[in-house]
Amino acid sequence: MTMGRGPDEAPLLRVEDLRVEFVSEDGAVHAVDGVSYEVRSGRTLGIVGESGSGKTVCSLTTLGLTRHQGARVSGRILFEGQDLVTLPEDELRAIRGNEIAMIFQDPLSSLHPLYRVGAQLIEAVRAHRDVSKAKARERAIELLGLVGISDPARRVDDYPYEFSGGMRQRAMIAMALANEPKLLIADEPTTALDVTVQAQILALIERLQRELGMAVVIITHDLGVAAEMADEIAVMYAGRIVETASAERLFAAPEHPYTWGLLRSIPRLDAQRAADLTPIPGTPPSLINPPSGCHFHPRCPYAQPDHARIDPALEPVPDDPSQFVACLLETQVRRRLWQQLGAGDTPEQALAAVGLPSGDEAGAPA
């Protein structure tokens, strides 16, 4: 799969058929199950999915942070041509926090409560640069200013508890940017924040990306955040990417029934209030014994009998080079279904309109 423009330029990060398994009492948990994607410098990839879809494990593995949790990792994670999966720990440590940086969801538990914010920033700088403490402190103050903390020369000596939630997340971003990374991975960077603060933080990440030319991977459960930030979006379900496309395309012409389900289950500011939400039925699947065939088939209103047997591959969609989808329905059928849904049909009505049996009939034993 290719993402982004300029095929002549090599991607900064290329993940190939990544699989991550954890051993548990009940069996192997297939947290990431064959994921491939690319990110280029200056571009933003949004990874969207619900709890347990594998989006966080994917990026923790990129930084080698699942190594000590008994994870079995296979596939390749190529960063500037180096495979991070097989890279020795000390070499990986030189890259982590330096060329690849990460922002976590909860800024309070990611900052050490007993050390001053400045001391933690100085540590981040000195971990990768051979500079004096005084120089590193200057850099810390500069970084706090860069992320929009007013009076940074004074605030640098504050403890994390003296910072508000938004300021803490700014401090985390400052720490991530300390060594001007080429790749920034932001895992739910604004989930714990209020909406006005969220808008500021997202704008900050965008501005810094423009100024530093970083590649950004933003992991979120919020389609709105992905729409705001990403150039390309990958939708994950049960450890796999089920659909990927440019952000415009994903919202204008989504092809996977799970993506439809997500889009139709978020309340919208612009819709009529009377319009009912259509939740995705059922619950997220087990990652120990994932459903047979298409992993989404037990929750998919459009599943046909053979979808429980055949496992769809992520395949290109005609007309749009940016879009790939893993769905067993034919493209023409999918597009007509989406049209019917857009016209206000229920899934059952849409199925009838395209001449397919509905879920109950299709699910009945043949």
Next chain:
Amino acid sequence: MSSPVEPLVCVRGLTKHFPITRGIVSQRSIGAVRAVDDVSFDIHRGETLGIVGETGCGKSTTARLIMRLLDATAGEIEFDGRDITRLRGSALKAVRREMQMIFQDPYSSLNPRKTVGSIIGEPFAIHGLLREKGERKREAQRLMGTVGLNPEHYNRYPHEFSGGQRQRIGVARSLALSPKLLIADEPVSALDVSIQAQVLNLLRELQRDLGLTLMFISHDLSVIRYMCDRVAVMRSGKIVELQDNEQLYREPRDPYTRQLLESVPGVRKIGVRSAR
């Protein structure tokens, strides 16, 4: 909504100050946090009133004051025609039967050592209702059916349920005593997107079918938009704007409301789809 003669809840000048104290022994008061500051509004019978605002704006404190889980510093709360601001003892307990709360976190708001059946039946025990053997079980199972849970799971424990199902358990418990007022404090913010829609639709259906009066608290403007008839926007303990849902989202009057609406990410971009 039919225009009701008399609101179910009238709140006038409601104020809650939390003292800031200094000293361990002397506890000298050196100031106060004005968590809720001179707030007035009505909740009409059968409507859903939304309260939206950011962390610390006083929306949960307002709910707790109405529930009488906190005592007001000043102001009055009238519920179903009587002043409940200073009720105590058995009079308070009687009023509490008529208002119930659904909490944010379906994990910590259910006792992990009790079966679902006894959690849902507990309100009857507390108020000494349905004493006859088997009656509580029948009623709990009926409630489980109402909220879309399988009544056969009566003897299961909360950990055997997913987040969305747990929230349904919380809803069933809150409906047990047929309350006149239901207060839902961020009922879906701990849930995944696809599950969130299930719970929102459940609440909307119950409200329609049972004629519930609902006070719905959320930080999420799009959830509020979906659920509420009227919306109060709170900031720093005050209501800055209270309007009909449609009106608020079409023509927000207060600059803070506008700022909130403009901060929602991706509105313009996802909006493309529905504009078509």
